[in-house]
Amino acid sequence: MAGEFELIGRHFNWPAPQGFLGVGDDCALLPVSAGHRLAVTTDLLVEGQHFFPDVDPEALGHKALAVNVSDLGAMGARPLGCVLGLSLPHVDDAWLAAFARGFRSMAELSGCPLVGGDTTRSSAGVVISVTAMGEVPLEGALLRSAAKPGDDIWVTGTLGGPHVALELLQGRHPEHTTVLEEVRVSLERPLPPVSFGTALAGHAHAAIDISDGLLQDLNHILKASACAAHIDYPALPVHGALQGLGPELVQRAVLNGGDVYQLCFTAAPEAKGRIVELARQHGVEVSVVGRIAEGSGIQVMDSPLPMGQDDYAGYDHFR
Ligand SMILES: [Mg+2]
Structure with missing residues (x-):
């Protein structure tokens, strides 16, 4: 042996x-x-x-x-x-x-x-x-506890692809199997924007990688930073292959879908130009998707479907 x-x-x-x-x-x-x-x-x-x-x-x-x-x-x-x-x-x-x-x-x-x-x-x-x-x-680490009210909330890449791939591989939504080809790679071969994250040190405040779902992971930042967040749903970067899918599946995949391995980070509005420039240098797509505020919890604005209590809870390994 x-x-x-x-x-x-x-x-x-x-x-x-x-x-x-x-x-x-x-x-x-x-x-x-x-x-x-x-x-x-x-x-x-x-x-x-x-x-x-x-x-x-x-x-x-x-x-x-x-x-x-x-x-x-x-x-x-x-x-x-x-x-x-x-x-x-x-x-x-x-x-x-x-x-x-x-x-x-x-x-x-x-x-x-x-x-x-x-x-x-x-x-x-x-x-x-x-x-x-x-x-x-020594001073540049992107800590979950570093978000500040007034910060922009940013997301790299796109959202929802891996979640839809997982559900299709599980045999759900048989009417949409043709989409699997387009989203499978995002689940099986994620490409985290590592060098861009390295470059954000000293420019962004808080960051987390999206492994369990945008809302779930953003919530870790909010708890550690004692802040609230407003998310502007129409600003979220939805994976292009999700266009023809039902709104319920898309909204769940975008807000709660895990396995994304893109970054959610916060930064002062004044850092916007620098961040856009760094993203361009590293070939990373970035979107401002909301704002950090005083208080606690997440509010999703202008979502296609009304947000229920369950929609604010992400994937739980022990569920
Ligand atoms: Mg992580």
Whole structure:
């Protein structure tokens, strides 16, 4: 068994960047720039709970790292490196090669090289644990507690695509299966705007990546910052493929749909020109979707359908 599991290492034995000590010693060593703090985030992905057993392993490798570098970008951190823990029921060489390919392309895309890891046998399904590390300027981190009344609320990319993809893969809305082709990539291969998030450090106030749904995640900022938010529904960037779908599905997907891995952030209105310029430099789409206010809670203005109490509650892993 040990030999079989040692084979796994072959798929992940990539050279470490200059100045790093990667795989091969008791610890990896990563250089952290002067005047910076280490930012660390970790995510656990469990087969059957976070991904379908028959998911494309290359897409899974991509997403396993994407969700972590997304958190780094949401702090204004620059990725330094990551470690990977894999627990597998058996060793499937072709599956591992595809997973490693997806993981590696995301590592290269986001500048977050793999510097270590561990593997074990799993008695149930596949379990993937990724920890990503980055560096953030001492004073520049984008904290959830940093939103201020009067701030603009911004969203990157588009909303709703991953939620609709998930519902279609679950066999709901059979009349709309043609849409799946257009939204599937947003669910399976999210492209978090990491370098843009890094660039926002010192320019934006609060930020969070949208993993559970816009309202749910924005609510974390509001609670930490003791503020309220007004969202202007018509200003929300809806995924283009959602146009022909029913208004109920679209509104739910846009406001409460998770797995987006785009940023929701707040910034002073005076920072608008700078933010638009940074977005242009990083090839990121940005929209002002509302305003931070005094008080508590979220109010969605001008939504196509009236907002009920349930619409303000997002996805809950324990529901
Ligand atoms: Mg997050």
